[in-house]
Amino acid sequence: MAQYSYPSIEHSIDVLLETDTAQILIEDKLLVRGRDNYRFRLAPWLSIENLVLDGQEVTARRQGQWYLVELPADDQHELKFTLRGVVPARGSQQASATGVFSSSGSDGFYLPGYDAWIPWDETGRINYRLSITVPSGQRAVATGKLVSDHNSDDGYKAEFESAVESEPPSLFAGPYQVQEKRGNGLRLRTYFHEELTPLADSYLDAADGYIRRYQQTIGDYPYHDFHIISAPIPVGLGFPNLTYVGRQVIPLPFMRTRSLAHEVLHNWWGNGIAVDYENGNWAEGLTTYLADYALAADQGAEAAQSMRIKWLRDYAALPVERDQPVKAFTSKEHQASQVIGYNKVAFIFHMLKQEIGSVAFDQGLREFWEKHINATAAWRDLQAAFEDASNRDLDWFFRQWLARAGAPRLSLGAHSVTRHEAGFRTRIEILQPVTGYRFKLPLLLATVDGNQQHEITISETLTSVEFVTPAKPLYLQADPGSDIFRRLHQNEAPPILRDVTLNATSRTLVASADDLFTQTAKRLASRLMDTQPVIESLAAAQQPGHPLLLITTNDGLAEQLELLRLERPASLPRVAYSAEVWTTRRTDGAPVLVVSAANADDLESLLRPLPHYGGQSYVLFEAGRAVNRGIWPITRGALFRDLAP
Ligand SMILES: [Zn+2]
CATH class of the missing domain: 2.60.40.1730 (tricorn interacting facor f3 domain)
Structure with a gap:
């Protein structure tokens, strides 16, 4: 101070x-x-x-x-x-x-x-x-x-x-009913409304586990107590040594896992060290990275990549005119600021860790914590801690990711594969039209003898790379792990429900001979679509160019897909669900959202939950419960190049 x-x-x-x-x-x-x-x-x-x-x-x-x-x-x-x-x-x-x-x-x-x-x-x-x-x-x-x-x-x-x-x-x-657990030198308490008391023990254990985890990676928990308090309003708020959570939300499974970890971690970032708001809020993104993202990473590399893809996908849906520099973010006022202040910032910490290595990254966090505990800190203090820990100048890194709005765009230029005395020579151009960004770009080169991982540094608008391999090259993919924060091309942003539901030009086709099913489908369309749904005939729905919402029965699905020249994605599990919801694109790129259900009852059971899954590419339901969901992986987009002749 x-x-x-x-x-x-x-x-x-x-x-x-x-x-x-x-x-x-x-x-x-x-x-x-x-x-x-x-x-x-x-x-x-x-x-x-x-x-x-x-x-x-x-x-x-x-x-x-x-x-x-x-x-x-x-x-x-x-x-x-x-x-x-x-x-x-x-x-x-x-x-x-x-x-x-x-x-x-x-x-x-x-x-x-x-x-x-x-x-x-x-x-x-x-x-x-x-x-x-x-x-x-x-x-x-x-x-x-x-x-x-x-x-x-x-x-x-x-x-x-x-x-x-x-x-x-x-x-x-x-x-409130108060329950207490002591451990690790701390007092943990729940202040719960009566109906929630059966959940108290599991909450206390979970909070204890998160506190121990962050103590180990960052430094001592800065308070004597931690309380979880039930709120009569639907919130999830972090305060020094406590969190205030809606009583309706407390029973939901994600609350005791991801959200609780996030709120616990705010005792370090945001409370233990307060944010110097004049220079932008670093705490939400750092907390998202070390809580929400770290929990996904615990599940494996694939889950971690899925979260990064989700962040990139959300960013791709952000209109350019609503983009803002990270330093301009102070708090979450709307979805757009969450895309920057939480997701982009978390992604920046991911890239920083790649840049300086996890040892220097963890050490930088601990130094930052020790130096600024019980005070306020700004982005420049974080930069100083990571520079110190890595013994490197990182000004270029923080400047390019914090001070300007936008993100790099990447694509592949011309390529050639020629015979070489040692086998094959592959040449390819990497294009990066937005100047002023510098980053390490991973490349995957697949050959008939297996895959090679490479990493190149991009700092120019055009970078030519060359690889000589004994085996014949099959394909090359840049950024195969989605490790670079960038603006995705439309053809590599996998469609999500929102691509159809937020678009005012979308058309809706209800394909069923059953009256009750049709009525329910129309109600569902009204719930899903951001604007009043436009119900169309099959002929109109077959017209290209418009996003489409198709609602049909499981039995009629195959026929409708054939009429519309669509295919059920091969990556969807081949199991019969009571209802399935998934996205695809028409050949002209227009997104399509397909909803099919066994009967009117199963369709009815989607009315409440389905609107909450706008960020997903597919959701599979069993008796009204979402049993599987996800976002299509980024595979063959602008950064994929087939090298086979
Ligand atoms: Zn937060």
Whole structure:
């Protein structure tokens, strides 16, 4: 926090929350040092009932969003606030403006620190002690170390503290059942609504496992506790030493695996080291890389590549005019910023690891962690840590991937295969029309005697390469493992459901003689398509040029495919499913989405789940449950060249 010269402020906070009425009484005693005034923000739903400066009542002067209290010249002062208010009800205008809420039926209270439910100092970093009292059926929890908690007929009281500078406390309350696990020197807790308590043990074990994993790779967990708190709203939010997750989401399998790992890791990236937002947010992409992506990589190289392909595929769907430099990303406001701030940044860390090697990469992370723990850090601090660990200048790397929007485009130019005294000489041109990018490009050269892996450095718009092989070459593929962040060509971006459902020119064909099936198909089309579906006759659907949604019965599928001159992809498992959904392209490149189901019931069972799979190339269902899904691999695109004559 070098940019603020003020010593941090110590808060001593006592909160009394009446969960039935949502009334809150807050007493906050502050020790302020080395300043001639105290400037702060306060949530609009709170009023200052009383403000005492060194024993004397004073008033704070209003300056737009801010309040100001002049301080006498002495070094240290005590400011004592008494604040009162009603926590805005969920869904109210006040609640949606700030994020804070009390929930109906008192099933949850949420007071994030940034809402300024205690005076928010302009540095945004404080030390605090916080005690909170709620009625005895309720439990309250906050960020910071849990010092003690105690339940009696008078209520439940818990105390928290943060001895190191941190963001102001966030406060949560609700009719929670608390379960605890201790291990590894930490206290782990779930604060779950009653119906979720059977899941508590598995959540505590999973969180324990992730914390141990990241401790080993990065450095010590920076807090004393970790809590998983059930939220009455559909969120998944990370705070220092806790995560706040929608009660509807907690039972879903991905939550306890991928999402929990992601939130746990935010204790290092984003909380343990806070983001210097003025220079872009590095924490989401780094967390995505080391949590979501690392879990995929645990499954094997293929799963890791699938995730990279998904990122490239999502990027290919991002219109050029919505692209932005990585440094411009601060938080996820829409899908487009997720494509950059999460996916592209994660991909950049993948390429960095390829560039400097995993030993230097891991060491760089540990150095970065040690140096900036309990402070804020920017992209340049990450760069410095990796330069140090690799003993290399990486300015060119960070500059090309962070400062500019866009990505390289790659294609293959002319090639030749000629006889050579040692066998065969293969020459090929690699084209890279966007100037200023430099990267290592893996090449796969397949010959009748097996495959060869090569790696070349691309820095020019045209690179000619030459290989001499004793055996006859069969084909060459550039970037066979999808290791380079680049804009895919249309012919190598495998079709996904969204290619049809987001396109306003798509046509829909329902092929069934059964009335109920047809009605259900039309409802499904309405659910799937972004705009009102246009239902067409077979003749119209046969016209080329338009994206097509085909909905038919499993029995009628083969006939429809023949009429439309389409083929069921060979890579789809040859098993009978109750419903199958997959994409392909017409010969002219227009995407096609095929939905087939055994009967109207099985089709009906797709209504709810299917719209959630827009990013997939295929989804296979058994009794309404998705049992298999995926994205077609990038195989023979612009970077594949058949070398056989
Ligand atoms: Zn995140």
